[in-house]
Amino acid sequence: MPSNTNITGGAVNQNGNIVKRDFTACNVDLRLSGHSHTSFQTIGGREQGRDSRMLATRALRLVGKRAISTSVCVRGGHGVAKVEDYTLPAYFDRRENPLPDISYVQNLSPEQASLKEKEKGSWAALSDEEKIALYRISFKQSFAEMTQGSSEWKSVVGGMFFLIGFTGLVVLWQRKFVYGPVPHTFEAEYKEKELQRVLDMKMNPVEGFASKWDYENKQWKK
Amino acid sequence: MSLAKPVMRGLLGKRLRFHLPIAFALSLVAAIGFKYGVTEPRKRAYADFYKQYDAVKEFTAMKEAGVFESVRPSGE
Numbered sequence: 534m535p536s537n538t539n540i541t542g543g544a545v546n547q548n549g550n551i552v553k554r555d556f557t558a559c560n561v562d563l564r565l566s567g568h569s570h571t572s573f574q575t576i577g578g579r580e581q582g583r584d585s586r587m588l589a590t591r592a593l594r595l596v597g598k599r600a601i602s603t604s605v606c607v608r609g610g611h612g613v614a615k616v617e618d619y620t621l622p623a624y625f626d627r628r629e630n631p632l633p634d635i636s637y638v639q640n641l642s643p644e645q646a647s648l649k650e651k652e653k654g655s656w657a658a659l660s661d662e663e664k665i666a667l668y669r670i671s672f673k674q675s676f677a678e679m680t681q682g683s684s685e686w687k688s689v690v691g692g693m694f695f696l697i698g699f700t701g702l703v704v705l706w707q708r709k710f711v712y713g714p715v716p717h718t719f720e721a722e723y724k725e726k727e728l729q730r731v732l733d734m735k736m737n738p739v740e741g742f743a744s745k746w747d748y749e750n751k752q753w754k755k
Numbered sequence: 756m757s758l759a760k761p762v763m764r765g766l767l768g769k770r771l772r773f774h775l776p777i778a779f780a781l782s783l784v785a786a787i788g789f790k791y792g793v794t795e796p797r798k799r800a801y802a803d804f805y806k807q808y809d810a811v812k813e814f815t816a817m818k819e820a821g822v823f824e825s826v827r828p829s830g831e
Contacts, residue, residue, distance in 0.1 A: 730822060734817065735813065
């Protein structure tokens with residue numbers, strides 16, 4: 534195994550800090566020692582193509598570091614654009630995506646860094662608090678925390694009712710000030726003639742309208 | 756801190772074993788309810804209506820009321 538990969542195959546830089554494997558197409562080898570005070574690290578071109586296996590278990594997740602090139606890499610006469618923040622892998626707590634692309638904590642404090650070192654050894658030696666601390670490095674909220682409900686639905690329903698009520702007021706105003714008169718077919722006299730014609734035609738005589746009319750006694754059936 | 760390991764497998768199977776019989780039973784009840792609550796009364800209503808139906812009498816009544824265009828009431 535090459536000397537600058539750890540046991541899980543992730544790339545390790547000269548300082549021994551663990552960095553996430555990155556696919557920047559930059560061939561400029563920016564050493565970590567020159568950038569250890571910034572939170573942005575780059576990976577040299579020779580890390581490209583390193584064959585590393587990423588074990589998909591939560592406890593072994595490596596602390597990823599954002600890889601943003603802080604200068605333009607020149608290769609073959611072309612410039613490489615600055616990598617935007619939103620194009621990089623993001624962290625988010627979702628039930629359907631339990632293992633996000635990056636860890637929650639990107640910049641380890643010294644205690645956290647030493648804890649990560651200890652994680653490389655036997656896990657039985659870790660105490661419960663240390664295990665929880667490691668979990669909190671990798672993840673922001675536990676499943677129980679992220680799936681807990683809130684009272685937001687009350688505001689939503691309340692807002693719905695309010696807006697529906699407001700719409701009712703708008704409709705009333707429209708009927709009074711916007712719409713013209715209804716057609717003449719709505720007049721009472723016309724409606725009477727219409728009803729008489731419907732009964733004469735015996736519309737729906739089995740189960741419908743005309744079945745409710747008593748033709749002998751000329752009245753509605755009781 | 757030693758929690759019991761949560762159930763990791765067979766979650767879909769468990770859900771199906773619970774919900775599928777209920778779903779089938781409810782659908783069956785809905786179908787049977789509709790058949791005997793709606794369709795059978797409707798069939799009976801139509802049968803009863805047409806048992807005592809005199810087409811000519813109905814036609815004459817409609818003709819006298821004046822709803823047809825091809826044949827006017829006997830008065831005109």
